[in-house]
Amino acid sequence: MKVTNRREAMLKAVLSGMNDVGALCEHFGMSEATVRRDLRALADERLIVRTYGGAAASVGVHEPEESLDLRRESFREQKDAIAQAAVSHVQDGDTIFLDGGTTTAAMARLLTGRRDIRVVTNNLLAVGLLASSEVPVTLIGGDLRPSSMSTLGPLAQIALNRLSVDKAFLGADGVVAGRGLCEATAEQAYLKECIIRQAANVFVLVTSHKLDRASQQHWTPLERDWTLVTDAQPGAPELATFLVRGEVTIETASQQAHETQRT
Structure with missing residues (x-):
């Protein structure tokens, strides 16, 4: 296996939670020296963080948030x-929670004809x-966050x-x-944690460019069964680290099917 391919596979393994050098050696059938050398190279690229006896996913760097207008169009x-x-x-009789964001707003648009x-x-x-x-509709109050037109806080x-x-x-x-999920502020991340605790079923709706992307520094852990709904197609590389997680159910949305239904 080429070095670049091997390190890419090792990065995915670390991101999926395989953080111990011994486990990585056994998984890849490589020597401890090779594994440590690859982990050191990935850490130098700031893709992971070296820890005692292994490695962990990098906390990522803070990226500027897109404006609401840009997110509406992208x-x-x-x-x-x-x-x-x-x-x-969504079935008749359900009480559902819609998080802040433009994808959940698109979902609200599709629910306007429902009654039950x-x-x-x-x-x-x-x-x-x-x-x-x-x-x-029950609106959760709190502090207004104009950049997402959502409420949060105590x-x-x-x-x-x-x-x-x-x-x-x-x-x-x-x-x-x-x-888990990364967000721009601690208040956003903690609010999602509150939602997850109060929900019987959890669905995460993200476009494929957000998969395995640690673009912000505040985290909501996902330590339970949940469903990922994304536009990434089956077999896409960005789904690889999710496929090995037993708690994640992956559902790929078909853009073509949506366009057919819309017409």
Whole structure:
């Protein structure tokens, strides 16, 4: 195996949670010296962090957040396809949570004709879409975050601790297998943690460019069964680290199917 291919495979293994040198040696059938040399090279590239006896996923670097207007326009067809796939999981009688973000807002747009569901949300974009429909909506209060038009903070956390939902649909700035969701602020990350605790089922809706992407420095752990809904196609390299995680169910949204249904 070429060195570049071997190190790419080792990076994916570390990101998936295989952090011990001994486990990596056994998994790849390589000597300890070779594994340590590869880990050192990956750490020099700031892709991982060396630890005693192994390595861990890098915390990533803070990337500037895109503006709300830019996020509304970017990856629109992919987000619509993901929203369509996510809506198929909403059944009559469900109480669901819609997280902040433009993909969950696209999902709200598809729910406006429903009657026998309830939506709980901190997403003001979703509220605007559902306000004139017959869908009962519970808006979680708190501090307004203008860059995402969502609410967060202590009041939102208190409200969430007083209710439960059948299904929670979450967005993220990035999602890393074995680590969780990354967000720009600690308040966003903790609010998602509150949502996950109160939900019977958790769905994470992200476009493929956010997979294995540690673009921010605040994390929401995913330490339970959950479903990833993404536009990445089956067999795509960015899904590799998720496929080895037993707690993750992967659902790939079909953009073509969405466009057919839309027409």
